[in-house]
Structures are given as C-alpha cells and as structure tokens.
Amino acid sequence: FEGSPAGVMHMLGAFAEKHVQDDEEFQRLGSMLDHMLFTEPKLVAGQQQADDETATLVKVSLVQYPEENGAAQLEVEVLDNATMGEVLAAAAAKLGREDVTTK
Numbered sequence: 001f002e003g004s005p006a007g008v009m010h011m012l013g014a015f016a017e018k019h020v021q022d023d024e025e026f027q028r029l030g031s032m033l034d035h036m037l038f039t040e041p042k043l044v045a046g047q048q049q050a051d052d053e054t055a056t057l058v059k060v061s062l063v064q065y066p067e068e069n070g071a072a073q074l075e076v077e078v079l080d081n082a083t084m085g086e087v088l089a090a091a092a093a094k095l096g097r098e099d100v101t102t103k
Contacts, residue, residue: 035083055079060087 001007001014020026062074076090085101092100 055081060090062087062091 001011014020056079057077058080059075059077062076064071074091074094076087076094078087078090082090088101092098
C-alpha cells in the first residue's frame with residue numbers, strides 16, 4: 001500500500017474484505033496490535049503490577065528515530081505484557097518528563 005493517506009484508506013478497505021475478516025491469524029494479530037497500541041496504561045507512570053502470575057519484568061531499549069550512530073539509548077523495565085502506552089509512561093517517568101506522554 002502506498003505510504004500516504006490514500007494508501008491508508010486503500011489498506012483499510014482491504015481489511016474489510018471477507019477473506020481477511022475470516023482469517024483467524026489476522027484477527028489474532030490485529031487484536032494484539034490493538035492492545036499494544038491503544039490500551040490505556042492501567043497505573044500512573046513508572047508503576048505497574050502484573051495482571052496475572054506469569055508476567056515478568058523485561059528491559060526495553062528505546063532509541064531516537066531516525067536512529068543516529070552513537071545515539072543514546074534509554075532503557076526501561078516494564079512487564080512483558082505491557083502496552084506501548086505503559087512503555088511510554090515508564091520512559092517519561094525515567095526521564096522526569098511527563099509531557100512526552102502527551103506529544
């Protein structure tokens with residue numbers, strides 16, 4: 001799909017096709033993406049708790065995009081089932097810049 005607003009609309013139209021809607025793997029991956037991208041953080045920045053007994057802490061390295069050679073990385077620890085919003089909130093807390101969650 002073209003990397004433009006028209007391309008996005010074309011892609012969204014393709015998602016509505018019956019063979020895509022009936023594909024279980026596509027639906028499973030789509031649900032995972034929706035959870036990671038659009039689920040609101042459950043707690044304030046820097047505070048997380050496991051939703052279940054199996055969640056463990058993992059380190060996530062964040063780099064500036066576009067990546068530059070030798071650019072600093074920011075490492076945060078989040079639960080392995082964290083949403084992207086929770087990763088962002090952890091980064092904001094570590095940086096002491098809550099404004100990054102609203103940009």
